[in-house]
Each structure stands twice: as structure tokens, then as C-alpha cells.
Amino acid sequence: MSRTTIESVIVEPLNIPLLEPFTIATGSVSAASNVLITIKLQDGSIGYGECAPFPPSTGESQETALAAAHACAALVQGRDASHWRVLSHLLHSIYYAQATVIAGMEMAILDALTRSYGMPLYVFFGAASSAVETDMSIPMVTPERGYELAKETVERGITTIKIKVGGDVRDDVARVEAIRSGAPGLGLTLDANQGYTPNEALLCLEALDDRDIRPLMLEQPVHKDDYEGLRYVTQHTTVPVAADESAASAAAVARLLAMGAVNVVNIKLMKTGIVEALDIAALCHTTHTPLMIGAMIESRLASSAAAHFAAGLGGFRYIDLDTPMLLTEDPFTGGYEQRGGIYDLSTVKRGLGIERK
Known part of the structure; x- marks a missing residue:
């Protein structure tokens, strides 16, 4: 087992109200109804990812994103974060319709990995x-x-x-x-x-x-x-x-x-x-x-x-x-x-x- 092996994945709702409703041509929102993903590696490095579903644009809701994120968590746990492209391909191959969940998972994996490597993501x-x-x-x-x-x-x-x-x-x-x-x-x-x-x-x-x-x-x-x-x-x-x-x-x-x-x-x-x-x-x-x-x-x-x-x-x-x-x-x-x-x-x-x- 490597120091960059994914030890745990926590999935939880992330709800933040907007200062005022935000209206565009396809709809209006009054809060960020998102999903927070927290990944911990074997060496203790923590990475955070956010899924921001917006039904008119992505066809996802907070409910579908939470369900898919829990399923994705089971897929990546125990795998090596340094194989981030392989993990991305795996997630895409199964949850291709849940783009924000894949983005949030990739974000958390790369955040944890670059913290482990001691370098900024940029x-x-x-x-x-x-x-x-x-x-x-x-x-x-x-x-x-x-x-x-x-x-x-x-x-x-x-x-x-x-x-x-x-x-x-x-x-x-x-x-x-x-x-x-x-x-x-x-x-x-x-x-x-x-x-x-x-x-x-x-x-x-x-x-x-x-x-x-x-x-x-x-x-x-x-x-x-x-x-x-x-x-x-x-x-x-x-x-x-x-x-x-x-x-x-x-x-x-x-x-x-x-x-x-x-x-x-x-x-x-x-x-x-x-x-x-x-x-x-x-x-x-x-x-x-x-x-x-x-x-x-x-x-x-x-x-x-x-x-x-x-x-x-x-x-x-x-x-x-x-x-x-x-x-x-x-x-x-x-x-x-x-x-x-x-x-x-x-x-x-x-x-x-x-x-x-």
C-alpha cells in the first residue's frame, strides 16, 4: 500500500444561500445546493472536492449527485490517488451522466495528491x-x-x-x-x-x-x-x-x-x-x-x-x-x-x- 492510497472518502451535502436569487435564461436559483467530497490518503493528506449540479445545465440535482458520489466513493477507496487519470476513466465509464460528481471526485483526488506531493495545484x-x-x-x-x-x-x-x-x-x-x-x-x-x-x-x-x-x-x-x-x-x-x-x-x-x-x-x-x-x-x-x-x-x-x-x-x-x-x-x-x-x-x-x- 502506497502513501497516496485513498484511505477514506466522505460525501455530504453543501448548502449555501445566495445573497439574492440568480436568474438566467434557463432558470433561477436562490442557494448553492452542492455536494462536498473529502478524501483522506494513507499519509494523512486531506483533499476536498465540490460538485455543483445545476439541473437546467447538467441534468443533475443535489439528490442525484449525492447518490452518485456515494457510489463513486466506493469505487475509488483503496486505490492509489497517483493513478488519477485511471480513476477518472473508471468514473467516466460508469457515471458518465454525472459530470459534476466526476469533477468533484477528480478535484478531491488531485487536491489530496498535490498536498501529499507538497506542491500547489496550479x-x-x-x-x-x-x-x-x-x-x-x-x-x-x-x-x-x-x-x-x-x-x-x-x-x-x-x-x-x-x-x-x-x-x-x-x-x-x-x-x-x-x-x-x-x-x-x-x-x-x-x-x-x-x-x-x-x-x-x-x-x-x-x-x-x-x-x-x-x-x-x-x-x-x-x-x-x-x-x-x-x-x-x-x-x-x-x-x-x-x-x-x-x-x-x-x-x-x-x-x-x-x-x-x-x-x-x-x-x-x-x-x-x-x-x-x-x-x-x-x-x-x-x-x-x-x-x-x-x-x-x-x-x-x-x-x-x-x-x-x-x-x-x-x-x-x-x-x-x-x-x-x-x-x-x-x-x-x-x-x-x-x-x-x-x-x-x-x-x-x-x-x-x-x-x-
């Missing part, structure tokens, strides 16, 4: 950099509330705002205008979360152009399976178009890029797991496709893992890891030090650097 991934700078998301709110949230974002020292759209185009344009008024110097990205038809997406961009507003990027304008619709939007605008829900696997991303359907890819660890995310990043690096890192409704734990992933690999132009700032409480400490929108990982000594309060 260094394990390549140490391309030791910090990332996140945007701040504004959900589908009234223009008045959008204006207030934009002013608060400026006060936080954050330099980019991601605006949720994908509803009525006139309402969306009014929200974007109000946010621009509240934060005139900040970069704006749009996220439609599959809410538009191709023509509605282009109408929205055209209406904003008439108001002298040019977004830095438009994310997932149409339904995740509408690859042709994505290509149509991409071919008819000069605004970069990103795949999010459509980019659920390396195979899907390869197809999207071959079609010229998008020119940015959003990696979410909760969508693919870490090993598959490494394959997607490699594919995008070789095709010079700009990368984005995003998140579900995640605590500091999963957001730290995504920050370590993006900083370690490099090549991420868009960073959207703001959800810890939307929660009423933070059950964890460490992972990164925050200044404005910058998550600085350089003080992390081992693993994710996360501890439970």
Missing part, C-alpha cells in the same frame, strides 16, 4: 501564471437593479461585467444599457444561456451597436444542440461567440471548431471533469482558440480549483469565477487571496490551499 498543472482576474456576473434583473449592481462592481475594483441575457430582446438591451451607464469604463460580455434564436442574438447585437455598445464576447446565444445556429451567429457578427453548454466534451469542441461554429470555448470543470477539460484546453491551444473558464453556482472550493486550472495551464482570455461573491457565507478559507477581481494563488503552499472553517 504548479502541478504547469504554473503558466499564479493569478487570474475574474469578471462579475449580473443576472436577469430590472435595468434599475442592473445599474445598482454595475456601480457596486466598479466599487469592488472589478474591470469586466458579464451580463445575463437571452430573454426578451428589448428587456435585454435595456438591461445592458443601464449597466453600461452604471459602469461606463468597464468591459462587458453577454451570456444568453441558450435563450435566443440565431436571429434574436443578431438583433440584440445590432440594437446594442446602434447604442454604441460593443460586447467583448457573446456566450452560448442559442440552444446547445444547435451547432448550425451557433455557426450562423458567428458568421454574421464580428463579436466573438463562445460555446458553453455546447462544449460539453472534447469531441463536441472538435466538431464546433471544425465547423467554424464558435471562436471562443468556455471550459467548466463541472461540465466535463478535469481530465476532459485538459483535453479541451489542449485542443484549443493547438487551434489558437481563445479559452474561457466558467463556473456553476460554486463556493470558494470549486472556484479555487478552476482558478488553479486556468492559471496553471494559461491561455484563458475570459475568466468568470465570481460565484463565491454571490454567497451569503463562505464555509472555506484559502485557495486564493482576492484583490478586486484578481485571485492570487501565489501564497498557496500545497494542493488547492483550501481549509474548512
Whole structure:
């Protein structure tokens, strides 16, 4: 038995209320209803992982994630964490429909392993950099509330705002205008979360152009399976178009890029797991496709893992890891030090650097 053998796996619910309901085109949430995984290795090293199911995006709920996580725990217990790719393949082969559970398991395994090795996770991934700078998301709110949230974002020292759209185009344009008024110097990205038809997406961009507003990027304008619709939007605008829900696997991303359907890819660890995310990043690096890192409704734990992933690999132009700032409480400490929108990982000594309060 090796010092990196997995001795125990604990699975428990992780519930954290949001400061206010967060509404996007596919639904509204008022709390993070997640799952916490704690892995202990033979040498005493502890690793933490978080599963953040969001039913409209992943088809998983907290209940299904808890059930699958308990089953996965039985599979990995007694195995060597240093064989993390083998373990990932095993989990994928059986629980392929439970992506957030696989992500949480991989996260806990790699956190424990890199703690055992005495190195930060971002260094394990390549140490391309030791910090990332996140945007701040504004959900589908009234223009008045959008204006207030934009002013608060400026006060936080954050330099980019991601605006949720994908509803009525006139309402969306009014929200974007109000946010621009509240934060005139900040970069704006749009996220439609599959809410538009191709023509509605282009109408929205055209209406904003008439108001002298040019977004830095438009994310997932149409339904995740509408690859042709994505290509149509991409071919008819000069605004970069990103795949999010459509980019659920390396195979899907390869197809999207071959079609010229998008020119940015959003990696979410909760969508693919870490090993598959490494394959997607490699594919995008070789095709010079700009990368984005995003998140579900995640605590500091999963957001730290995504920050370590993006900083370690490099090549991420868009960073959207703001959800810890939307929660009423933070059950964890460490992972990164925050200044404005910058998550600085350089003080992390081992693993994710996360501890439970």
C-alpha cells in the first residue's frame, strides 16, 4: 500500500444561500445546493472536492449527485490517488451522466495528491501564471437593479461585467444599457444561456451597436444542440461567440471548431471533469482558440480549483469565477487571496490551499 492510497472518502451535502436569487435564461436559483467530497490518503493528506449540479445545465440535482458520489466513493477507496487519470476513466465509464460528481471526485483526488506531493495545484498543472482576474456576473434583473449592481462592481475594483441575457430582446438591451451607464469604463460580455434564436442574438447585437455598445464576447446565444445556429451567429457578427453548454466534451469542441461554429470555448470543470477539460484546453491551444473558464453556482472550493486550472495551464482570455461573491457565507478559507477581481494563488503552499472553517 502506497502513501497516496485513498484511505477514506466522505460525501455530504453543501448548502449555501445566495445573497439574492440568480436568474438566467434557463432558470433561477436562490442557494448553492452542492455536494462536498473529502478524501483522506494513507499519509494523512486531506483533499476536498465540490460538485455543483445545476439541473437546467447538467441534468443533475443535489439528490442525484449525492447518490452518485456515494457510489463513486466506493469505487475509488483503496486505490492509489497517483493513478488519477485511471480513476477518472473508471468514473467516466460508469457515471458518465454525472459530470459534476466526476469533477468533484477528480478535484478531491488531485487536491489530496498535490498536498501529499507538497506542491500547489496550479504548479502541478504547469504554473503558466499564479493569478487570474475574474469578471462579475449580473443576472436577469430590472435595468434599475442592473445599474445598482454595475456601480457596486466598479466599487469592488472589478474591470469586466458579464451580463445575463437571452430573454426578451428589448428587456435585454435595456438591461445592458443601464449597466453600461452604471459602469461606463468597464468591459462587458453577454451570456444568453441558450435563450435566443440565431436571429434574436443578431438583433440584440445590432440594437446594442446602434447604442454604441460593443460586447467583448457573446456566450452560448442559442440552444446547445444547435451547432448550425451557433455557426450562423458567428458568421454574421464580428463579436466573438463562445460555446458553453455546447462544449460539453472534447469531441463536441472538435466538431464546433471544425465547423467554424464558435471562436471562443468556455471550459467548466463541472461540465466535463478535469481530465476532459485538459483535453479541451489542449485542443484549443493547438487551434489558437481563445479559452474561457466558467463556473456553476460554486463556493470558494470549486472556484479555487478552476482558478488553479486556468492559471496553471494559461491561455484563458475570459475568466468568470465570481460565484463565491454571490454567497451569503463562505464555509472555506484559502485557495486564493482576492484583490478586486484578481485571485492570487501565489501564497498557496500545497494542493488547492483550501481549509474548512
